[in-house]
Amino acid sequence: MPFSLAQDHEFKRAIEAIKLRAPVEDVVRERVPDLKLKGGRWWACCPFHDEDTPSFSVTPSLGIWYCFGACSTGGDQIKFLQRLDGLSFMEALELLAARTGVELPRNRARKPEGDDAGLAALQRADEFYQAQLATPDGRRVLAYMHERGLTDNTIAAFGVGYAPASGHALVDRARRDGIALKDLQATGLARTTDAGRAYDFFRGRLTIPIRDIKGRTVGFGARRLADDEASGPKYINTPETPWFHKGRIVYALDRALDVVRRGGHLVLVEGYTDVMAAHQAGLGQVAAVLGTSTTADHAGLVRRCGARRVSLVFDGDAAGRNAAYKALHGLLPLGIEIDVVSLPAGSDPCDLLMSEGAEPFLAALELGAEWFDFLVSGLTGLKAATLAREVDRALELLGRLQKPVHRDALIGELAERLSLPVASLREQWDALPRGRRELAGGRPTTEPEAPASGADRPKPVDPRLRRAYGGIVGALLLDDSLVPLARSVAAGCPDQELAAIFAAIFALYEDEDAVIDVNGVMNALADHPARDRVASIAEYARTAENPKSLLDGELGYLRERALEQEKAQLLEQIPELERAVDEGRDDAAKPLSELLSRLVELHQRGRTPLPL
Numbered sequence: 386m387p388f389s390l391a392q393d394h395e396f397k398r399a400i401e402a403i404k405l406r407a408p409v410e411d412v413v414r415e416r417v418p419d420l421k422l423k424g425g426r427w428w429a430c431c432p433f434h435d436e437d438t439p440s441f442s443v444t445p446s447l448g449i450w451y452c453f454g455a456c457s458t459g460g461d462q463i464k465f466l467q468r469l470d471g472l473s474f475m476e477a478l479e480l481l482a483a484r485t486g487v488e489l490p491r492n493r494a495r496k497p498e499g500d501d502a503g504l505a506a507l508q509r510a511d512e513f514y515q516a517q518l519a520t521p522d523g524r525r526v527l528a529y530m531h532e533r534g535l536t537d538n539t540i541a542a543f544g545v546g547y548a549p550a551s552g553h554a555l556v557d558r559a560r561r562d563g564i565a566l567k568d569l570q571a572t573g574l575a576r577t578t579d580a581g582r583a584y585d586f587f588r589g590r591l592t593i594p595i596r597d598i599k600g601r602t603v604g605f606g607a608r609r610l611a612d613d614e615a616s617g618p619k620y621i622n623t624p625e626t627p628w629f630h631k632g633r634i635v636y637a638l639d640r641a642l643d644v645v646r647r648g649g650h651l652v653l654v655e656g657y658t659d660v661m662a663a664h665q666a667g668l669g670q671v672a673a674v675l676g677t678s679t680t681a682d683h684a685g686l687v688r689r690c691g692a693r694r695v696s697l698v699f700d701g702d703a704a705g706r707n708a709a710y711k712a713l714h715g716l717l718p719l720g721i722e723i724d725v726v727s728l729p730a731g732s733d734p735c736d737l738l739m740s741e742g743a744e745p746f747l748a749a750l751e752l753g754a755e756w757f758d759f760l761v762s763g764l765t766g767l768k769a770a771t772l773a774r775e776v777d778r779a780l781e782l783l784g785r786l787q788k789p790v791h792r793d794a795l796i797g798e799l800a801e802r803l804s805l806p807v808a809s810l811r812e813q814w815d816a817l818p819r820g821r822r823e824l825a826g827g828r829p830t831t832e833p834e835a836p837a838s839g840a841d842r843p844k845p846v847d848p849r850l851r852r853a854y855g856g857i858v859g860a861l862l863l864d865d866s867l868v869p870l871a872r873s874v875a876a877g878c879p880d881q882e883l884a885a886i887f888a889a890i891f892a893l894y895e896d897e898d899a900v901i902d903v904n905g906v907m908n909a910l911a912d913h914p915a916r917d918r919v920a921s922i923a924e925y926a927r928t929a930e931n932p933k934s935l936l937d938g939e940l941g942y943l944r945e946r947a948l949e950q951e952k953a954q955l956l957e958q959i960p961e962l963e964r965a966v967d968e969g970r971d972d973a974a975k976p977l978s979e980l981l982s983r984l985v986e987l988h989q990r991g992r993t994p995l996p997l
Contacts, residue, residue, distance in 0.1 A: 395490045400478065400908040404462065406485035410445050412462040415649075415693060416469060417441070431456060432469060435789075448904035449920040459920035461907050470688035474912040480691040483646035503628050504601055506559070506568040511602045513558055514546025514592040523547035525610055526591045533658055534739030539665045543593065543637070543657075548607060550589030573604065573623040587621075593657050595622070595629065595675070598686060600639040604629030606657055606675070622675065632680040635687075636660060636673040642690050644669035651692035652750065653712060655699060659734040666743040671734075679715025687719060694722040696750050698734055701727035706763055710778065713756060717785040724753035757795060761802050772803075773813075780814050846879050850946070853939040854878045855918075858886050859926025860936035862919070865901035867936050868894045874943055882915035886922075889915075 410427055414420050420427040420443065431441035431452045440454030451459030460468075466477035482489050517523040518540075526547045530540050548555065556566070556575050566583055569575035577583050590607035597603050604623030623629045635653075637660045638645075645651045652671045654660060663671035674683060687695065697712045699705035709725050716723055726749050728737065738746055754762065760779050767775060779799065786792040796814060800807035857871050868890060875887040889909040893899040899909075903923045910916035929935035959981075965973030 396911055397908050399482070399487055399489050400463075400911065401905075402487045403478070403481045403485050404448060404904060404908070406487065407462060407481050408445065409448050409450060409462040409465070410443050412481070413443050413450055413465055416465075447902070447920075447923060449923065451920055451924045453924075457921070458917075459924060460917060461904060461920070463907075464917060464920070466691075470691075471685055472689055476689055480646050480689070483643050484649075484691065486647075502565065502568045503572045503626075504603070506564050506572050506574065507602045507604070507628065509559065509562060509564060510555060510569075510572075510574050510605075511544055511546070511594045513555060514548055514587075514594075514605075515541075515544055517547040517549060517554075518545070520547070520549075522549065522589075529591065529610065533662070533735060535658065535661055536665060539661050542640075542664070543661050544602075546592040546594075548585060548587035548590050548592050552584045552588045555585045555587075556583045571626060572628060573626045586623075590621075595634060595636055596639050597634060598639050598642065598689065603634070606636075630682070631675045632678075633682040633686075634675060635683060636675055637664070638672045638686060638690060640664065641670055641672045645690045645692050649691060649693035650696070651687060651690060651694070652696045652698060654734050655708060656733060656735065659698075659738075662735040662738040663746070666738045666746070668738075668743055668746065674712060678711035679713075681715060681718075684715045684719055687716065687721075692721065694724070696724050696726055696753055697756075698726045698728065698749070698753075700733070701729055709759065710782065713760075713782050714785060717756070717782060718787050720787055723756040724750075725756055725759040726750055726753035727759075757798075761799065764799075764803060776803075776810070776813060777817060780810070780817060784814075784817075849942075851880050851883070853942050853946075854880060854883045854887075855922050855925065856929075856935050856939040858883055858890070859922045860929075860932040860939070861890050861901070862903050862906060862923045863926050864932035865890075865894065867932060868901070870936060870940070874940065877943075882913075882918055885910065885913055885915040886919065 410420075414427070417429050417432050420429045421439075422428075425444070425446065427443040427445075428439040429441050430436050430439050431454055433441075433452065434455045436454055441450065441452045443450045449459055449461055450465055462481065463474065463477045466472055466480060467474060470477070472480070479489065481487075518526055523546075526545065527537075527540065530545060556569065559566070559569055559575075566575065566577075569583070570577065574586055575583050576586055587605060587607045589611070590609055593606040593608075594602045595604045595606055604626070606620060606622050608620050609617060622631065625631070636657065641651065641664075648670060650670050652663070652668070654663070654671060654673050655676070656673060660671050660673050663669075695716055697709050699708045699712075705727060709727075713723065713725075728734070728749065734746060737749075760782065764772060764775055764779060776799075780796070783792050783795055783799075786795070796810050797807050799805075800810045854875075857874065860867055861871055871887075872891065875884070875891070878884045878887060886906060889906050890901055893901045893905060893909055899905060903919055907916045907919050910919070926932065926935055929938075
């Protein structure tokens with residue numbers, strides 16, 4: 386990937402502004418609360434691997450974090466969020482931008498999705514259903530929504546619509562619009578009878594578009610309008626398709642994203658209208674999981690939105706408790722603050738918000754029980770047989786915690802609060818089938834790129850040569866006055882990423898207002914892959930006596946290497962020239978003499994190093 390500072394100048398300035406408003410030590414401390422200040426650095430056990438002795442450091446003066454232990458890697462606050470939450474560079478940067486209020490340049494916006502016939506069909510269906518609200522039958526949807534207290538603005542914002550009862554209205558419209566039947570079928574919008582006749586999947590129902598985190602319609606939820614059960618289930622969703630997976634969707638998270646990123650608080654409820662009512666009341670941090678256990682994909686979405694606290698709002702009955710358990714299953718591995726708000730049986734957030742406004746709902750959020758307290762409250766007062774079964778469920782949830790020490794401590798606390806021997810709980814934990822007590826899977830990581838093949842595969846770089854150029858880069862990162870001394874050798878750098886770092890440094894050197902340091906270079910590199918190596922190179926350079934001695938040592942190595950390579954090349958030519966002289970060729974004597982003279986000169990230079 387070529388590097389160009391000029392074309393990314395505005396983008397680089399935005400990154401600098403974001404980092405000034407969200408210093409690396411503040412960002413890390415939010416997720417690693419046990420950081421301790423020692424000698425100008427913050428230290429803690431690394432959040433990326435298990436260890437007993439702190440090896441993870443944050444250096445505010447450099448604006449970077451680094452793990453001196455098993456990870457042996459580091460970066461800035463952007464890289465920290467990338468690695469901790471499994472985000473891309475742009476996702477982490479957008480999260481920090483929303484938090485700090487810095488607007489990213491539009492020319493760095495995401496590239497539009499390629500043509501996707503499925504997404505196009507879903508979008509056209511969304512528009513079709515919304516347009517049906519103007520029909521006589523569609524007005525029944527408006528009447529129902531108004532009865533719930535939802536306004537026309539809310540109905541329009543969430544795209545509520547109506548699927549005609551005829552059973553072929555969407556299919557007919559799609560045919561007229563040139564949408565292929567196979568695309569309607571693939572997206573779950575249409576089905577076909579045994580006789581081959583196509584018909585609409587949603588019929589005579591209120592429709593609610595379900596959008597992914599990018600705001601694209603990927604499916605629909607639909608509610609029957611008739612009261613009789615002969616009309617089918619009260620709610621149905623789009624079946625599982627390549628675009629729609631309930632386990633990968635948090636309803637309305639696309640609308641809640643900016644609010645959650647700014648405040649760090651996500652509220653999860655159960656129903657579509659609960660979400661709509663909350664947003665209508667000004668509570669933009671509310672979203673919903675679609676009636677399923679939270680999954681690793683759900684957890685990934687919560688990571689991406691930057692939530693540091695999640696509140697689960699459910700009914701106070703057995704069904705509500707089960708829903709809370711399902712939600713905790715996927716969220717506990719995140720290691721964030723989670724609380725559970727139980728509403729009185731028979732009431733839901735929509736009714737509460739419509740009848741009493743936002744204040745009682747906000748008060749309920751503040752009075753929510755910390756998730757472990759909620760867990761314990763459901764176990765108190767149970768009979769022995771029921772208690773044993775429910776303790777199994779509680780232990781399964783504790784098994785979702787990432788840190789064994791945390792889990793073990795809570796098992797001990799659970800035993801104390803239930804007045805049970807801790808040995809009994811540990812025995813019951815050990816007796817659980819392994820699949821029910823295994824820890825949740827690790828954090829998502831970026832898929833490694835497939836290795837290049839044939840002529841496209843880059844030639845391997847000698848590790849010692851890479852270290853030499855890396856050392857030179859490190860010296861420049863710590864002392865920009867050394868830049869002129871390194872210009873002559875940078876052109877020979879065989880490592881493409883190190884070459885990009887050199888280019889960034891030299892471009893900054895030409896900018897009178899720029900600062901050449903670790904953070905400045907990472908900002909200049911933006912999302913170039915080379916930025917991930919800057920922090921490690923800087924830490925390596927700090928182990929040297931000083932930047933100048935490091936630079937001198939690596940330049941000396943490159944000089945000696947160049948001399949040895951030239952000697953080897955000359956020595957390869959000697960036998961052929963000697964044979965030519967022995968054969969009496971007059972044109973060979975002079976080149977041989979010059980070659981031998983050059984070898985003597987190189988030998989003397991090697992014994993008495995000269996400056997490059």
